[in-house]
Amino acid sequence: IRSFSATAPQQTLSEVAAQTGLTRAGARRILLTLQTLGYVESDGRLFRLTPRILDLGFAYLSSMPIWDLAEPVMEELVEQVRESCSAAVLDGLDIVYVLRLPTHKIMRTNLGVGSRLPAPWTSMGRVLLAGLPDEELVARLQGLNPQRFTQHTTVDVATLLERIRQARTQGWCLINQELEEGLISIAAPLTNRAGQTVAALNISGQANRTSAEVMQATMLPALLKVDEFALGRARDQDHRKAVGGGVGQRGEAVEETRRRDGEADARLLGQETGDRGRVARVLLVAERQHAN
Numbered sequence: 001i002r003s004f005s006a007t008a009p010q011q012t013l014s015e016v017a018a019q020t021g022l023t024r025a026g027a028r029r030i031l032l033t034l035q036t037l038g039y040v041e042s043d044g045r046l047f048r049l050t051p052r053i054l055d056l057g058f059a060y061l062s063s064m065p066i067w068d069l070a071e072p073v074m075e076e077l078v079e080q081v082r083e084s085c086s087a088a089v090l091d092g093l094d095i096v097y098v099l100r101l102p103t104h105k106i107m108r109t110n111l112g113v114g115s116r117l118p119a120p121w122t123s124m125g126r127v128l129l130a131g132l133p134d135e136e137l138v139a140r141l142q143g144l145n146p147q148r149f150t151q152h153t154t155v156d157v158a159t160l161l162e163r164i165r166q167a168r169t170q171g172w173c174l175i176n177q178e179l180e181e182g183l184i185s186i187a188a189p190l191t192n193r194a195g196q197t198v199a200a201l202n203i204s205g206q207a208n209r210t211s212a213e214v215m216q217a218t219m220l221p222a223l224l225k226v227d228e229f230a231l232g233r234a235r236d237q238d239h240r241k242a243v244g245g246g247v248g249q250r251g252e253a254v255e256e257t258r259r260r261d262g263e264a265d266a267r268l269l270g271q272e273t274g275d276r277g278r279v280a281r282v283l284l285v286a287e288r289q290h291a292n
Contacts, residue, residue, distance in 0.1 A: 001039070001053065010048040073226050074101055074201065081219050083205040086111070087190065089198070090128035093140060095119045098199065120144060120160050121153060123175040123187035124200035130168035131189060131197025137164065152177045172220060176212050183207065186215050188223050201226055 003019035004011065011019070017027040031047055034040035038052045074085045078101045087099035097115045111117075119125025120141070129137055138161065146155040154160050167173035174186040187202035203219050210219075 004049050010046040080222055083203050085203055087199050087201050088124045093119050095125045121179045123173045123185040124202045126164050126167045126173040127187045127189050127200040129164045149179050150177055150181050
């Protein structure tokens with residue numbers, strides 16, 4: 001599937017085999033399977049992807065409801081800082097974009113959902129690598145083939161490991177023109193309720209317009225709040241499901257108990273006046289707080 005791209009939207013069997021390193025027989029079996037499933041079509045000579053291939057990506061995104069919680073907060077962040085905001089996950093030594101809210105084009109490469117970049121030289125990548133156990137992090141970097149993208153690129157693996165560990169300690173990472181000249185970005189982790197890093201979010205801009213010092217001072221605080229807001233909304237959703245009947249009989253029982261308590265309170269307080277009424281109200285409030 002990944003052998004198809006904007007530069008190779010349709011290919012012959014031989015071209016697919018050459019792109020993937022498979023034998024012609026192996027490539028043919030896979031292509032015919034994909035064709036049967038509706039992900040590939042052919043005119044007898046050339047193969048091309050069909051729109052159904054998008055279902056695979058959407059299935060992944062819909063399986064993680066955290067994106068529904070993060071996207072509106074990211075939109076607010078873009079409005080606040082006037083810079084592009086993205087979210088990505090880790091796949092081996094690459095990051096894969098799963099959300100992107102651009103304000104203007106800042107890279108020569110067009111980035112969108114599904115785009116890949118090398119993790120060690122991106123701010124989101126270092127944040128995601130920092131979320132790995134240290135033994136796994138070291139093991140992954142052992143298979144790294146460093147590339148010098150710009151004059152600022154860190155190519156020494158020991159230095160890369162040190163900077164990833166620094167991102168783990170401080171809880172964020174700033175990359176200044178290591179992947180592309182003029183590109184600067186700052187990233188922070190997006191965590192689940194267990195505190196595990198499940199994705200990273202970043203703000204990116206142009207170095208000639210926004211310095212590293214300005215980005216850290218003015219944009220980092222807002223970026224770090226995105227994770228807090230997303231987690232807060234997730235907790236609110238869980239609470240509404242639990243209390244509002246979203247968990248079946250238990251939710252219904254909670255609502256019924258509260259309804260009966262409310263009716264009893266109203267009857268009691270309606271009978272009490274003056275000081276006795278005030279005392280009764282205080283006692284009822286204390287009792288309900290203790291019960292909750």
